[in-house]
Amino acid sequence: MLPSTLLPLLSLTATTLASPFKRNTTGGTITAQNLIDLAPSTATCDTTAQFGDECRTASIAAPAIAQSFTDYTVTSFGAQAALVSIMLFESGDFKYSRNHFPAPGRPGQGTRNMQSADFNALYAEDLAAKGTCGLTTAKVEAAKAEGPDAVLALVNTDRLGFASAAWFLRTQCTPAIEEGLAAATEDGYNAYLTECIGTTSTEDRIEGWKAVVALKEW
Template sequence: MLSSTLLTLLALTSATPLARSTTLTAQNLLTIAPSTSTCDPTADFATECRPATVAAPAIAKSFTTYTITTFGAQAALVSIILFESGNFKYSQNHFPAPGNPGQGTRNMQSPAFNAKYADDLAAKGVCGLTTEKVAAAKAQGPEKVLELVNTDSLGFASAAWFLRTQCGEGVEEGLAGATEEGYVAYLTECVGTTATEERIAGWKAVVALGQW
């Protein structure tokens, strides 16, 4: 006869669903964009490329840092990062050549927003940034400001920062349901870009996962 303790354990196991990861993983990114598995050292701007194994933990940490808790909102950020960085190949704007100096990070923020991002990071003392360092970079131009915020940890976090600080509360609420309507509103009302078929297709590939 089974002991009462073992019976209790069996009952709990059968009644409780297996825990599932709620953290973005490299495998999630590879499912969405298989090309993120590696970087081609011979490609143009190869030094900017990062594989999924680098991108995933940096993006996941940004969700925690900026309290982006719903899958829908997280999926929107993963989608825009993949699109804007060419599947993590670029961290600066290069196209059309010669690109827009100072525009970059993994969601290709404009120089003006990179300056705001740098100011916010400096105010919090993130990654050793100070108001003096940011002021000195600004005096040298937008490309120097981009250098401050374009490390792996900060560059992959900028999309979450932008959503948390530059978009209205209603935009994030709209993303929570992982609906196309909510994503289009995010693109057009906050990011300030067009909801093209390519962008929507990329977003659909992410939300198709259903969860991390």
């Protein structure tokens, strides 16, 4: 992810509490089968493959993603679908949790939405401020002194790595972006990619997003 501009871990701001975003009125929660339907390769992992230790199956991903939606109050199906689509795209269907290509990859870039090192540092600082998963400011500062890969290691656990997309949406995107995602329109998703994520809207990204929103509900 290029720069632009869990466990109850957020102290919700008044802005968040007043969020106008359409809720997932079906009451559904994303399941492993939803992910497998979207990306059949998420059913299994080949631990003998290159970087096979980074692969996670749908059965691991689904509950972590569902928790992130709760933790960061991502309540509309449209916004949830956008986050799932970008994680599937950026992580190669959950096969990678850090940037490897072109080799050797960018230091410190990773998590399931492939956040840049700068954003991973912000993410770690935010988590430490709330004491999430035992992170402390001292640990984050020590990791920053060691280098961006050390910071990435702090936030690249299953629990936090699958939550970073929701954190990014909640902290780095404007309410207008999330409103566009909630409406599940292509224009809204394009705006998310180009104005918030800071990347190019490409055909393969759009096709992946369309597959997720076509589910209509979890």
